[in-house]
Amino acid sequence: MVVMVTGHDPTERQLQEAVAMATLQLSRPPAAAAASSSVCSPGWSKYGSRCFRVFTNRVTYAGANAACRSKAQGGRLAMPKDKPTNDALVRLRNGQSQTVSTWIGLNDIRREGQFVWEDRQALGSFRVWAADEPNNLPNRNADCVKIEKASSSGVYANKWRDYLCNGRLGYICEKEQTIKVSGLDQAKLVL
Incomplete structure (x- = not known):
């Protein structure tokens, strides 16, 4: 996923929304993904x-x-x-x-x-x-x-x-x- 904030001076609200969208997508993996493993x-x-x-x-x-x-x-x-x-x-x-x-x-x-x-x-x-x-x-x-x-x-x-x-x-x-x-x-x- 790519979240883009365009413009030279994004507002604080635009930045908060972009971060919220990125966080939501990362904290909720797609149903098919769920595979994780520990590695060194x-x-x-x-x-x-x-x-x-x-x-x-x-x-x-x-x-x-x-x-x-x-x-x-x-x-x-x-x-x-x-x-x-x-x-x-x-x-x-x-x-x-x-x-x-x-x-x-x-x-x-x-x-x-x-x-x-x-x-x-x-x-x-x-x-x-x-x-x-x-x-x-x-x-x-x-x-x-x-x-x-x-x-x-x-x-x-x-x-x-x-x-x-x-x-x-x-x-x-x-x-x-x-x-x-x-x-x-x-x-x-x-x-």
Whole structure:
């Protein structure tokens, strides 16, 4: 659908009517259309209701957070809050690289020993800590969490470890899926 407002100086009423017509048409899809699906952007992998992507360039925890917000257009560091999601992220990362540890969105920056996810929820009962982790080493300053690389020794491989936030690691981002609705005409408002 194309809504056009002609003239050099459209009135406020003309603009309101054009917007109302476009909104009405978009909010009421044709009966035959109704098909919609959720998709991930190219390069992202769908798992459950989220899209994930591994980045192997090495950045600090803060850099990873900023990159996820930027590259994911509102995304964030991945938060594997349950075993199936964690296992999916490990498989995804290992498919990219088995020699790069990756940041996840979990830290105890604000209060030592109280790990919280990037969405500010407390760490629940699901945990995949490596042996003797978290240990706040080195120098009692390891406040950010990584999934250790697969090529590490057996007790650490693919497990969570606390680490210095200024360390340089890969990272995993997550974001919402895009809803793709087929059969709708695209609206265009020309002023």
